[in-house]
Amino acid sequence: MDVFEHYAPFIQDYIYEHNWQTLCPIQVAAAEEIFTTNDNVLLSASTAAGKTEAAFFPILSKIYNQPADSIQVLYIAPLKALINDQYDRLTELCEESNLKVWRWHGDVAQSQKRKLLKKPSGILQITPESLESFMINKHMDIPHLFHNLQFIVIDELHSFLRSDRGGQTFCLIERLSKLAGVNPRRIGLSATIGNLQAACNFLGAGSPFKTMAPKVQNPRQVWRLSMEHFYQTDPQAASKDFDPSAVIEPKTDQAPQLADPGIGYIFEHTRGRKCLVFTNSREECEAVCQQLREYCKFNHEPDRFLIHHGNLSPALRETAEQAMKDEDAYLTTCATATLELGIDIGQLESAFQIDAPFTVSGFLQRMGRTGRRGNPPEMHFVMREEHPESRAMLPDLIPWSLLQGIALVQLYLEEKWVEPPEPNRLPYSLLYHQTMSTLAASGEMTPAELASRVLSLAYFHNISQKDYQILLRYLLKTDHIQWTENGGLILGLAGERVVNNFKFYAVFQENEEFSVHAGSEELGTIVKPPPVGDKIAIAGRVWVVEDIDRKRHQVYCHGVEGRIPAYFGDVPGDIHPKILQRMKKVLTERTQYPYLMNNAKARLTQMRDTCNLAGLPAKSLINLGGKMWAFFPWTGSYAFLALERLLRIKCADRLNLRGFNSSRPYYMEFAMDATAEEFFQILHEEAAKDFDPMDLVYPKEVPVFDKYDEYLPGELIRKEFAYSVLDIKEMKRCVSELKQ
Template sequence: MDVFDHYAPFIQNYIYEHNWQTLRPIQVAAAEEIFETDHNVLLSASTASGKTEAAFFPILSEIYEEPSDSIQVLYIAPLKALINDQYDRLTDLCVDTNIKVWRWHGDVAQSQKRRMLKKPSGILQITPESLESFMINKHMDIPRLFHGLKFIVVDELHSFLRSDRGGQTFSLIERISKLANINPRRIGLSATIGNLDAASKFLGAGSRHATVAPKVQNDRQVWRLSMEHFYQTNPQAASEDFDPAEIVEPKTDKAPALADPGIGYIFEHTRGKKCLVFTNSREECEAVCQELREYCRYNHEPDRFLIHHGNLSPALRETAEQAMKDEDSYMTTCATATLELGIDIGKLESAFQIDAPFTVSGFLQRMGRTGRRGDPPEMHFVMREEHPESRTMLPDLIPWSLLQGIALVQLYIEEKWVEPPEPNRLPYSLLYHQTMSTLASSGEMTPAELASRVLTLSYFHNVSQDDYKVLLRHLLKTDQIQRTENGGLILGLAGERVVNNFKFYAVFQENEEFSVHAGSEELGTIVKPPPVGDKIAIAGRVWVVEYIDRKRHQVYCHGVEGRIPAYFGDVPGNIHPHILHRMRKILNEKTMYPYLMKNAKARLTQVRDTCNIAGLPQKQLINLGGKMWAFFPWTGSYAFLALERLIRIKCSDRLNLRGFNSSRPYYMEFAMDATEEEFFKILKEEAAKDFNPMDLVYPKEVPVFDKYDEYLPDELIRKEFAESVLDVKEMKGCVAQM
């Protein structure tokens, strides 16, 4: 079909005005599916390939001729910043039309929200949490607001594939569709989908439309990629005469305290450029930003570093976003995953990644922030490590982050592999949440009616009616819900307290947070404020606490110079087995990967030699001296956890195991009386037995993992941990191959 002719006139004008010579393959494929079929469509193409236009050019053309007194397009995105960015792009696109673009999240003014509720039309952009709030607080308005809904666009679909947040999002889509009696088509957008079939199945679950993922030939991508390794003090791996003064010349007496060569490398290589520095946690983000700013002070240079993470105030986040978009700005922003997703932050020259991310998907997204104006994507890994002490044992001599970084890159280069969806088999925490949300929005209903509303949602297809009865009985017992005289169910007093808190809308784990203020400026939030007079780190600076208002959860402070660690709560990372398999292969290869820099090459050569002498990676059990052993399973986080349990619960007595210690998912250390042969014989025997996964849960253990587990009966928490967290199948396969 001639796609251009099918576009609405204002879309054609937009293309002319922007001097587009041709449409990209993904734009043609998307238009053909959206115009000519009634399919759900998954659009997967590289970053900056025009996916947003690919989806919205035909969608806007479809609704342009058919005005409605209903929202016609629901756009769901994982981040407020992404919504704000796309709001500007869509508003610009629709400027000469009657198509309204609305956004709805916590930072949007109430006056705008009231206008949308009064006259719904066009496109509504929203986060999953705001959609949950909508479902509860605007329940009676849903049919009026959405009766003409034609399309639901889910942006950055990959970020929803492996979490309860994705389950929540698609449960809400199903609930809205039933309530408004509609059958909208779903359009998913992502740059980092590995298994298209699995992702398509996830996108289409519970929909009455077939789901397709057009395969398009992307242009061959060129990457600018480097990976360098730094010990945090000299000497470095490549040479003994490495001098941090080559990187940054100190101009004050205090400079030696700053001589962290890895940070110095980033400081020097971001000068005069617009860059991003990614870290894997908010704590590290704060520490790195503080240190880079100190380099500026000590070198008498203007501060050229910004910071962006989820605990900062909207004002500070938006300041960083605007500076990134400013073509004349040469600031560098230290960030977490908040800038990993599709915000268009202008022409960035480079991204730096400190240590390895947990996923191939995260690596691709972060690198994809660069190279958006015709230049290749550019990323520089900076792997940091402390010098080992003279008595350090073998497992601590291995630079795990360096191996992990190489594995992430090689898996995509060699196989185009990205983590597949992981539909949570028994998502009881989300089951509680959606049960309470359904009762809060709909009011009294019979147990059978409640079950028919909740258990029929696709995400709960593995939850049995018996399990649901166990849950409801527990909720009645704990006053989360209560029975009326008519035999119906409503929220109980304890349940009201949970649901009426604004934090109920989110299903991801949150810490109890205090907002931090310096004068009239709100800086962001922290967890567990220290006593008055102590220091805190936030917004890349250090502050002294003046006063804590525990009732209102507010902290007041003033700024000082210096550096201290920040704390925002734990950041767990789940690493897929395939990544560990590739890490093992790296130790076995002689290949020197072309993106490795001088120190990284030397460090990789060192560790290969060290492991070769010890018998790694062929041998998986290494004697550390006497009866001490190190065990290297080379499997993912959750299979590793299952294997840890198998050894400690089922093998311990037979091995006379003691002094057990593990660094998940890399290695375990322990003392035992058994020989190497006896260890593997016992391990294989126990793994081969047909045992219940519940056997791997300690007798009185209630392993709370998810946000609402505290409201669940112990038996369901234990069951979910055993059957959904512990990867027993992968573990058994891993042991069988040893």
């Protein structure tokens, strides 16, 4: 079909005005699907391939010719900042049409929200949390607002594939569609989808339409990629005087004091460029920004480093975003995953990643922030570790982050592999949340009505009527719900306290946070503030606590010089088994990967030699001396956790296992009386048995993982942990392949 001819006149004018000579392949493929079928569509293409226009050019063209007194397109995105960015793009795109673009989140003025409620039309942009609030507080308005909803666009779909937040989003889509009496088509956008069919199944769950993912030939992409390794004190792995057995004395004459060579490398390579520095936690983000600013101060250079993470105030985050958009400003922002998604912060030249991220998806998203407007994507990994102590055991001699970084890159280069969707088989925490949300929105219901509304949602397809009865009985007992005189169910007093808190709209875990203020400026939030007089780190600087208002959750402080660690409560992500298996393969190969720099090459060679001498990875159980052993199973976080429990619960007595210590998911250390041969025999025997996963839950243990687990009966929490968190299937596969 001639795609251009099918576009509305204002879209054609937009293309002319921007001097586009051709449409890119994803735009042609998307238009053909959206114009000529009723299918849901998954648009998966590399970053900056034009996915937003690919979806919205045909969608806007269709609704332009069919005006309605209702929202016609619902756009769901994971971040307010992404909504704000896309709002500007869509507003410009619709400027010459009669189509309205609305946004709805906590920072949008009430006057704008009232206008939408009074006269709904066009496109509404929203986060899952704001949509949850909408469903509860504007429940009666849903039919009026959405009775002609035709499309739901889910941006950055990959960010919803492996969490309850994704489950919440698709529950809300189904609930809204039923309430409004519509069947909108779903359009998913992502740059990092590995298994297209699995992602299509996730996108289309609960929809009456089939889901298609047009395959387009992306142009061959060139990467500028490097990976360098640094010990945090000299000498480095590639230096001629390097002696891995020597005791290293830190230099005290370096400036800034105790300067970190890895941070110095980033400081030098970001000068005169516009870059992002990604870290894996907010603590590290704060620490790195402090160190980089110390380099500026020592070198008498203006401060050129900004900071961006989820605990900073909106004002500070937006300041960084706006500053980075300035084409003439050569600034670098230290960031966490908050800048991993598609917020427009101008043309970035390069991204730096400190240590390895946890996922291939995260690596691709972060690198994809660069390389726009014809330039190749550019990322530089900076792997850092302390010199091991002279008596360090084998596991401490392995640079796990370097190994993991190589595995992430190789998996994508060799197989184009990205983590698949991970539908939570027994999402009881979300089940509680959607039950309470449904009652809060709709009011009194019979148990049968409530079960029909909630259990019919596609995300809960594995939850039995019996389990739901157990949940409802427990909620009645704890006053989260209560009976009415008519035999219906409504929220109880305890339930109302949960639902009426604004934090109820989110299903992701939140810490109890205190807002931090310096004078009239709000800096952001911290968890568990220290005593008055102690120092905190936030916004890339150090502050002294002057006062704490615990009732209002506010901390008052003033700035000082220095450097200290920050703490926000971050936890590592889970790592897929395939990544650990590829890490193992790195040790067996002799390849020197082309993106490795001198220190990284030298460190990889040393690591391979060290492991080879110890018999790793040919052996997975290594004797550390006497009765001490190190066990390297090379499997993912939750299979590793299942294996830990198998050893401690099923094998410990037979092996006389003791002194157990693990660094998940890399290795376990323990003492035992058995030989290696006896260890594997007992492990294989126990893993091969047809045991109940509940056997791997400790007596009286209630392993709370998700946000609303605390409101669930213990038996359901234990069941979810056993059947949904512990990866028994992968653990058994892993054990079957282990050799002495």
